[in-house]
Amino acid sequence: MATDLLEPRIVGPGFHAKVHAVIRLVPQGRVTTYGDVATILGSPRVARHVGWALSALSEGTATTVPWHRVINSRGFIAHRGAHWRATRQYELLSAEDVRFSEAGKVDLGRLRWSFDNLDRLPKSVLGPVAP
DNA sequence: GGTTTGACCATAA
DNA sequence: CTTATGGCCAAAC
Numbered sequence: 001m002a003t004d005l006l007e008p009r010i011v012g013p014g015f016h017a018k019v020h021a022v023i024r025l026v027p028q029g030r031v032t033t034y035g036d037v038a039t040i041l042g043s044p045r046v047a048r049h050v051g052w053a054l055s056a057l058s059e060g061t062a063t064t065v066p067w068h069r070v071i072n073s074r075g076f077i078a079h080r081g082a083h084w085r086a087t088r089q090y091e092l093l094s095a096e097d098v099r100f101s102e103a104g105k106v107d108l109g110r111l112r113w114s115f116d117n118l119d120r121l122p123k124s125v126l127g128p129v130a131p
Numbered sequence: 132g133g134t135t136t137g138a139c140c141a142t143a144a
Numbered sequence: 145c146t147t148a149t150g151g152c153c154a155a156a157c
Contacts, residue, residue: 011152034139044140045151051138056155070138078138085138 010042011049019053020061021121026069029096030113031106033073040115051078068092069113075105 022040026032034047041050054067068089072078077093079086090100100106 007152009152011154013154015154035141038140043152046153047139047141048137048151049139049153052136052154053138055137057138067138072138073140080138089138 011046015041015049016053016056019050020057020065022115023054023065023067023070025115025117025120026066026113028066029098029111031069031071031093031098031108031111032113032115033071033108034078035073036112036115037070040118047073069096071106073108075108077104 018041019037022037023032034050035044037050038044038047050070054070057065057067071089077086077089090104093106094100098106098111
């Protein structure tokens with residue numbers, strides 16, 4: 001109804017592709033968070049959708065999206081059950097010289113990507129919410 | 132068509 | 145510090 005017109009939705013068909021496009025902007029050796037990606041796409045509240053989008057990555061698309069550079073806002077590798085994935089992620093990040101503390105935490109203050117290359121995004125990705 | 136399945140974040144107490 | 149809760153589902157089967 002009209003509510004959709006007043007406040008355009010951020011999540012919708014093709015959301016996965018947008019998430020992938022944003023994550024491709026993160027360079028080697030840097031990391032981002034689910035919340036940051038969600039914020040760029042329009043709202044920090046859709047962080048969970050970002051996680052869902054990543055979980056839907058196949059082995060094929062995983063080679064074109066640096067999914068391992070996405071960690072949670074506390075600086076830890078997210079793992080809800082799937083420990084094998086977290087292990088793989090740790091290995092990939094370590095290979096990029098991303099260091100972890102004794103507790104397994106990344107220094108977000110130092111390595112969090114600022115997304116100053118957003119201009120490389122296809123315009124359609126940011127959609128109607130883009131400034 | 133329904134059902135299932137999932138990598139989170141901010142806030143409050 | 146911990147725990148609980150609400151928050152825009154989309155995609156695959």
